Structures are given as structure tokens and as C-alpha cells.
Amino acid sequence: MPVTTSSPGPVDSVPPASAPVLRSGALGTADIAFFVVSAAAPLTVMAGVAPLAIVLGGIGAPVGYLLAGITLxxxxxxxxxxxxxxxGGGAFYAYITRGLGPAVGVGAALLALIGYNGMEIGVYGLLGSATHDTTHALFGADIPWLPVSLAGLVIIGYGGYRSIDFGAKVLGVLLVAETGILALLAAGVLIKGGAHGLSLDSFAPGNVLVPGTAAVLxxxxxxxTGFESTVIYRREARDPDRTVPRATHLAVGFLGLFYAFIVWTAVQAFGDEEVVEAAGSDPAGLFFSAITTYVGGWAADVMHVLVVTSVLASLLAFHNAINRYGLALAEEGILPKALARVHPRHGSPYRVGVAQTVLGAVVVLVFAAAGADPYQQLLLWVNTPGMLGLLALQLLAALAVPLYFRRVSHREGVLRTVAxxxxAVVLLTTAIVLVLxxxxxxxxxxxxxxxxxxAVVPTVFLIGLALAGWLRRHRPDVYAGFGAEPGAAVGPEPDTAAPRQPALPHD
Structure with a gap:
């Protein structure tokens, strides 16, 4: 029986009647937004990274987050x-394939696997180190990081095994908690008027146009990172033609405004003259010191705990995204077909989830066996190629959009399809240069x-191009159909476009 959604458009996929499928219509706008905002881990980003942005960019650091939000x-x-x-279910690589061709699409698919896996697996090191720091701060205990990371793998694996709406409910609770503690800090600062009264000097051009702003950006x-994964949940969304765009704009808009607001309140908590020195002397303790002063020591203890749950939420969000990418690639024939199975009761891509959990365990154990530091090496060295890979995918996707719309009949405006x-291509290229x-x-x-x-990112992409060449010669059916699920209705929006199907550009 074909899977349907509440969208008036064509059915997204038509699997065999006997095959279990993803839960159609399980996610609304808020559910999808919870996934992508949780992946960004707002509390972890603010408490762990924003102090460094203040050190580098001074009191103008909040504007860096606004500019990044505007770009995205x-x-x-x-x-x-x-x-x-x-x-189709391939998100980034499906879009890139439709605009730039199957060869580039296969390269993008491998980049997506490396990018999302890198962003998740490295964070198991952060889970271990953050739990160690939290238990030491609260109880004076020193818990080794490896058992915590391995336990996290099991917990996240179970979360991915369960239904997508189960994950959405868990992430909803955790996200409200972590953003709530930051909002509590902001309220305390605003009510007490900051260290020397509230000021908008952070937004003055003279404080923004400084050499350190490039690093802040x-x-x-x-x-x-991860906000674009809204489209991965298309097959499980209610009315995806509306839900997915709304969730994407909601997520990026919320993150941009929330980040800028919280960093600004941190500046107010210490004062324009003092905050850079405070962040430089104790970056890890900046937010904990602020919330102790403006709310109370108990709030700092809660924040310590919520940093750990923030990391768990990020792990679960990325794990679910990886599972759906893996399922799509298994359905395409790029990954083993044995992975293209959905749990009959939970409607989850459980086999991909098991494989991803095993991969994560292998990477964590290899780093542990090498005596690596869970934060400095497991987190940073594995996350960095992942982040670069996702930025590269965003750039390729932006390039694909105008090329795709040149090939198909549509009624979308030039602002959306070209301008x-x-x-975005110009701005994302600038962003990649800044990061590099x-x-x-x-x-x-x-x-x-x-x-x-x-070098990991271009290397993986070149391997993808080589794989595409092999597929074209030896598995032409897989190559020709790459970028659209079997049975997917790939074409223009039904109420705005001509009825013809867009053809895939071939090399």
C-alpha cells in the first residue's frame, strides 16, 4: 500500500506493499525544528565557544552570529x-544531483556521510569530557571519559532505534531545558541591569569592524551546523511542502537571534571593559560565573548538568539525520541493500542506526587506544572535517539551485531561484575561506x-567522483537513477509548474 502524506502534492515514495516504511506525517514544524536546533547544541555552543568569540572579536561578537544567521x-x-x-529522501545530494549531475551528486553523498558522521562521532569525546567536568564540579569525582562515551553510544543508538516521534519528544524536552537556562541567565542580567547598565555598544560599527571579527564569523x-537537515525529514513530515521550509527558516532565524542575544547579555553581565579580560582568563567558566552572580549558585549547578544533556540532544539529532541519509543511499544502491530496512513497529531505519553506532564505537575505541584526549583530539579532529564537509555541501547546494531551475518549467520568482x-554562493564561499x-x-x-x-573533504569528494565513474560504467541503472528514490515523484510543485518531469543532467 503506498505511503501518503497530508500534502496535496504527489506521493514521496511508493515502497513495496510488504515493506515497512518511515512514519509518514509524524513530524510537524516544531518537531523538525527541535531536531535541527538540538543538533546545533545552543547551550554547549554558548558556554563552550562564545567566550572565545568574545576574546577574539571583543564586545562586537554578537554581530558575528547575526551575520552568520543572515547568510544562512x-x-x-x-x-x-x-x-x-x-x-526524494537524499536531501543535499539529491538537490546537488538535480542541479550539477549524478557524478557531483555521488561525491556530495559521500561528503554528507563523512560530514554528518564526523559531526556526531566526535561529539562522543565531548560527552565524555563534559560529563567528567560536570561530576568534578558538582561532586569532586573524576569519572573516566571512555565508559561515558560508550554508554552514550548505547543511549543514542536506542533513541535512533525508536520511532521518530519518540526522538522529537525527547529533544523537545531537552531543548526547552537548555535554552531555558540561558534565558534565565539573560533575564537575570536584564532585571539587574548588567554590570554597569545596559548598553548597545556591541552593535556599533566601530566595535564590529575589528580584525577579530573574521574569526568570530x-x-x-x-x-x-546541522540546521539544513530539516529536508532529511521530508518523508516523515506533515504537509512537507510547507512544514520543511517553515522549520528551516524557524530554526535558522531562532539560532541567529538567540545566539546574538545571549552573547550580548554575557557582555552586559561583565561590562564592555571587563568582559574580554574575564573571557580570556577563564573562558570555560564565563557563563557559569555570570549565572552564579545574576541568578544563583544553584543555577550554575543546573547549567553544568544541562551542558551534558545538550550534548546528548545534539548526538541524538545528528544520529537520526545520519540514519535517514544512510537509508536513502542504501535504497539508491550506493550502500548495501541490507541497510535499506525500516523497523516494522517503530518505523525507524534501524539497520543503518546499528551500523552507525558500531562505526562510532570503533572510532571512539581507536582514539582511546591511542591515548587521545577526548576533547582536543576526538572532538576537534573528527568534528572539523565534518564541519567543513557540511559547509561544502551547502555551497554545492546553493550552486545547484539556479542550474536546476534553468532546466525545468516553473513559476518560482527570480529572487528565490537566482538572486x-x-x-548565498558568494557568502558561503567567504564563510569557508574564513574557516580555513x-x-x-x-x-x-x-x-x-x-x-x-x-584535505579530508576534497579527498572524499574525489573518491565520490571516482565511484560515480565506476557506477556509470558498471552499474548504469544505479547511476542513471541516482538522486531520486525508486518510485519518487520528482518534479515541480503541482500547483505552480508545468507537468513535465525534469531530466537529470548527465556528464
Missing amino acids: TVFAVGFTTMSRHVR AFAFAAF APVT THLDLFTGASARVNTVLA
């Missing part, structure tokens, strides 16, 4: 417009290590 909002315009026309773009994506030129700030590693980490 521009990207989201073309990205979400295309989401109404390309309806690099950190700010990294803080949004916004071309602007400040890579040492992300990794704390030597130039040689940074070169290796940066």
Missing part, C-alpha cells in the same frame, strides 16, 4: 524552494594536522 537565511531561501520540487558559521542562491584561514582556532593543532584535516 539567504541560503535557505533557494534551498527550501528546491525542497518543494525535489522530493568562522565560529559563528560553525554554530549553525538568493547566487548571493582560522582552522587552528578550531583544532588547536599544528599546521600539518590542520592540512590533513582540511
